[in-house]
Amino acid sequence: MMTSRINPLLILFAVLVYIFLMGPLIIVLGASVSDTTYLTFPPQGFSLRWFENIFAISAFKRTIITSLELAFLATGLALLVGIPAAYALNRYRIKLPTWLSTVFVLPILVPEIVLGFSLLKSVAVGMQTPIFLTLLVGHMLLVLPYCVRVVSASLASFDFSIEEAAVSLGSPPLKTFFTIVLPNVRSGVIAAFILAFITSINDVSTSLFLTGPGVSTLPIQILAHVEQFFDPTIASVSVLLMLLTVAVMAIVERTLGLTFLAK
Amino acid sequence: MTQSLTVQNLTAHYGATKVLEDLSLSVGKGELVSLLGASGCGKTTTLRLIAGFLEPTSGSIRLGDKDLTRLPAYKRDIGLVFQNYALFPHLSVLDNVGFGLKQRGVAPADREKRAKAMLERVGLSQLADRLPGALSGGQKQRVALARALVIEPPLLMFDEPLSNLDAKLRVDMRVEIRQLQRANGTTSVYVTHDQEEAFSISDRVAIMNAGRIMQFDTPETLYQRPANAFVARFVGFENLIPMTVVARDGAVVTAEAAGGARLKLSQERFGEIADSFVLATRADGLAVSTDPKAEGIPAKLGLRTYLGRAYQYQADTAAGQLIANGSLSAPLEPGAQAKLVPMPDQCCVLKPE
Numbered sequence: 262m263m264t265s266r267i268n269p270l271l272i273l274f275a276v277l278v279y280i281f282l283m284g285p286l287i288i289v290l291g292a293s294v295s296d297t298t299y300l301t302f303p304p305q306g307f308s309l310r311w312f313e314n315i316f317a318i319s320a321f322k323r324t325i326i327t328s329l330e331l332a333f334l335a336t337g338l339a340l341l342v343g344i345p346a347a348y349a350l351n352r353y354r355i356k357l358p359t360w361l362s363t364v365f366v367l368p369i370l371v372p373e374i375v376l377g378f379s380l381l382k383s384v385a386v387g388m389q390t391p392i393f394l395t396l397l398v399g400h401m402l403l404v405l406p407y408c409v410r411v412v413s414a415s416l417a418s419f420d421f422s423i424e425e426a427a428v429s430l431g432s433p434p435l436k437t438f439f440t441i442v443l444p445n446v447r448s449g450v451i452a453a454f455i456l457a458f459i460t461s462i463n464d465v466s467t468s469l470f471l472t473g474p475g476v477s478t479l480p481i482q483i484l485a486h487v488e489q490f491f492d493p494t495i496a497s498v499s500v501l502l503m504l505l506t507v508a509v510m511a512i513v514e515r516t517l518g519l520t521f522l523a524k
Numbered sequence: 525m526t527q528s529l530t531v532q533n534l535t536a537h538y539g540a541t542k543v544l545e546d547l548s549l550s551v552g553k554g555e556l557v558s559l560l561g562a563s564g565c566g567k568t569t570t571l572r573l574i575a576g577f578l579e580p581t582s583g584s585i586r587l588g589d590k591d592l593t594r595l596p597a598y599k600r601d602i603g604l605v606f607q608n609y610a611l612f613p614h615l616s617v618l619d620n621v622g623f624g625l626k627q628r629g630v631a632p633a634d635r636e637k638r639a640k641a642m643l644e645r646v647g648l649s650q651l652a653d654r655l656p657g658a659l660s661g662g663q664k665q666r667v668a669l670a671r672a673l674v675i676e677p678p679l680l681m682f683d684e685p686l687s688n689l690d691a692k693l694r695v696d697m698r699v700e701i702r703q704l705q706r707a708n709g710t711t712s713v714y715v716t717h718d719q720e721e722a723f724s725i726s727d728r729v730a731i732m733n734a735g736r737i738m739q740f741d742t743p744e745t746l747y748q749r750p751a752n753a754f755v756a757r758f759v760g761f762e763n764l765i766p767m768t769v770v771a772r773d774g775a776v777v778t779a780e781a782a783g784g785a786r787l788k789l790s791q792e793r794f795g796e797i798a799d800s801f802v803l804a805t806r807a808d809g810l811a812v813s814t815d816p817k818a819e820g821i822p823a824k825l826g827l828r829t830y831l832g833r834a835y836q837y838q839a840d841t842a843a844g845q846l847i848a849n850g851s852l853s854a855p856l857e858p859g860a861q862a863k864l865v866p867m868p869d870q871c872c873v874l875k876p877e
Contacts, residue, residue: 425577426610426668428598430675431627437598444614 286503293496300493311497321498324482327393331478332461335400336408339457342401343408344450348442350409351416365409368402376402377470385471392476399467404457411456415449416442455509462502526711527588527678528553529574534583536573543569544735547583551679554709556702558722561732567715570732571683574713576600587679598627603672603710607684609664611656617643617667618652624675642674643667645704662693669701673708680705682714686721698725719759723747731755753802753877761804762847765821765866766876769799779803783842785821787866794873802874807836809870812850813863820863821846825856839864 288302296306315321343365350362368376377399385395419442427437443450465480472481483498529551536544544566551557559567572578574585576597585592592600603624611620622630622639630638643649646666656664665685672680685701686694702725705712716722722729723743730740731754739746739755750756753764767787771778775791779801791797813820823839823846830836834849837856841864848864850856 420608420610422606422608422610423612425575425597426604426606426671427612427623428577429575429600429602429604430624430671431598431601432623433596433598441612445612 289496289499289503292493293500295493295496298492300491300496311493312501314492314494315497315501318486318494320477320482320485321479321494324477324479327396327476328462328479331393331396331400332458335397335404335461336454336457338397339401339405339408340412340450340453343405343453344412344443347409347412347416348438350413351419352421362409362413366406369406373403373464373466374469377467380467381470385473392471392473396468396471396476396478399471400461400464403464403467404460407456407460408453411453412446412449415446415452419445451513455513458509459506462505525588525676525678526553526709527590528555529679529711529713530584530586531570531574532584532586534570534573534585535581536569536578537581542735544573544580547735547737549730549737549740551711551713553711555727556705556712556714556725558714558716558726558729559732560716560719560722560729562717565732566735567717567732568683569735571681571713571715574679575602575604575681601675601677601679603675603677603680605665605668605672605680605682605685607687609656609661609668609688611664611667611671613656615655616652617648617654617656617659620656620667621671621674624671628675638674639670642670645673646670646700661689662697665689665697666700669704673704673710676708678711680710680712682712682716684716685714686716686718694721701725731758748872750804750872750874753804753874756804756872756874760806761872762807763803763805763810764874765803765805765843765846767801767803769797769801781821781841781843783822785841785843785863786819788819789868789871789873793868794871797873798875800876802876803866804872804874805866805870807847807849808834809867810846810848811865811867812837812839812848812856813865814854814856814860815863818863818865820865823848823862823864825860825862826858828855828858 291302291304292300293311294307294309295301295304296308346365350357350365380395380399380402384390384398385392390398423445424437424441427441428434432440463480464478465484468478468481472478477485479498479502483495487495529549531547531549534544534547535542547566547570549557549570559570561567569578573580574592576592576595580593583593587600612623615623618636618639621642622635625635625638640649640652643652646669648663648666648670651659651663656667659667668685682701686697689697698721714722714726723746726743728740728742729746730737731746732738733754739751746755747759750759750761756764765781767779767781769777770780770786777789777791777797778786779789779797780786781803787803789797811820812825821841821843823841826838826840828835828837831849834852835855836847836849839846839848839862846864856862
């Protein structure tokens with residue numbers, strides 16, 4: 262039997278890519294358990310006190326909750342708008358002008374910092390909306406393009422004659438959407454949810470303008486903390502965020518398999 | 525309960541483009557009617573209008589004594605079989621077939637029994653638990669057929685159901701479709717661009733062009749007696765020869781083609797013949813004769829091709845390029861002079877275009 266030879270250079274290259282990808286994560290993980298009062302790598306000693314410290318600082322506790330609330334609400338609302346939009350864009354593709362689908366990507370093209378600033382001027386200051394609401398609007402705008410694009414991508418391969426078949430068999434259009442269309446683009450919806458959720462949780466640029474007294478998000482709180490302290494708490498928070506992401510991925514992997522993301 | 529379908533004066537637009545014009549069609553109880561034509565002729569539009577996926581600009585659609593014209597698609601109770609099968613990918617074969625029954629509120633136990641019985645009839649009961657993705661094209665189309673038939677629709681419609689199958693399977697499936705349709709006595713509309721398919725399974729065929737029905741008749745009549753030049757060309761009359769009547773003697777008419785070739789035709793056979801008309805024949809209907817006394821169209825033979833049962837010649841004549849089949853026993857070389865003699869029993873007299 263023939264075995265194909267693998268070029269050693271290729272292996273070296275792969276290893277380097279892995280180091281490049283994993284390196285920063287390992288450094289953060291190391292720094293978070295360091296028994297020093299400053300950020301350092303390799304860690305000196307071992308301590309979990311910086312993890313405890315996260316929960317001792319009330320601002321972290323508060324912003325973690327705010328960030329989670331924001332991410333869930335913004336993603337949920339964006340999907341509520343994005344799924345029907347994606348559906349309409351694909352279902353009536355022939356009838357709609359081509360630029361229409363581009364409109365839904367525009368927020369990605371606009372630098373987030375500009376988005377944040379415009380919202381600050383026009384919504385927060387202009388309309389005197391509460392901080393959380395402004396943040397919610399900002400995050401929703403931020404994640405909507407992902408929702409529309411990802412759901413669109415899975416609707417693009419959906420054969421709408423399947424929908425017509427269901428209708429011809431006596432299923433009303435709205436019911437057909439839920440029983441026939443949605444189950445077949447489920448993976449797209451879940452992928453959109455994950456992408457949007459992570460985008461919202463990690464956002465700095467837009468939130469920077471929209472947070473205010475008493476209401477902040479975790480990344481903004483991290484930023485604020487770094488300005489004053491240089492202790493490993495930051496590394497611990499980062500590890501916590503990583504764990505959250507890994508947990509989400511693990512759940513998805515268990516229930517659906519990650520391969521669907523590649524579809 | 526199967527019903528007759530009556531479509532009257534249907535006109536439809538896509539935006540500003542008129543795609544159907546004043547189309548009328550009636551399908552009797554238990555009859556299978558095909559809409560036949562090239563893509564863009566309006567046959568699929570007609571089917572989608574009847575199904576309720578498109579709205580007509582004017583006209584009416586009736587099924588039995590029920591007016592469907594403005595009824596939403598899901599209330600029309602029409603069984604549909606699609607070109608790409610359109611099975612529900614996330615449901616098992618059994619649930620696919622049971623879907624329509626479920627919408628009609630049939631109890632689960634009864635639903636399963638009827639769906640299984642239907643699968644049995646299309647010979648797929650052993651695949652009931654599979655997902656559609658695991659089936660072959662032919663099996664998928666059988667499931668689609670079972671799904672449409674199990675609701676016992678008053679009308680069954682097929683949209684190019686066999687186009688995605690290979691040639692052999694296509695022939696088997698169309699026989700199967702026809703048998704099932706006959707056995708159930710379901711009124712059916714069948715859309716296809718394949719003439720052989722349409723002629724072989726239909727009671728009547730509507731040949732369509734540019735949003736109109738050109739002729740609506742039995743396959744036999746369409747094949748032998750096309751009503752106009754379009755249909756004649758469509759069913760394979762290669763030669764359309766313009767002629768002018770030069771003499772009338774009782775029922776017998778003498779007509780002349782370009783170049784002076786004369787021909788006697790009986791009005792007893794062809795009906796009233798106008799002063800100027802088109803004589804249509806297939807290649808088989810033009811005999812190739814080298815007899816100088818033969819009464820036919822003088823021609824210079826061109827390319828010869830071998831058909832197995834005959835030699836076919838491309839021939840240059842004063843009436844244009846004609847195609848004729850000559851006997852196998854006497855092949856003629858390109859460039860040879862011959863007479864093309866129309867055989868009256870294989871000719872049609874048509875109005876000029």
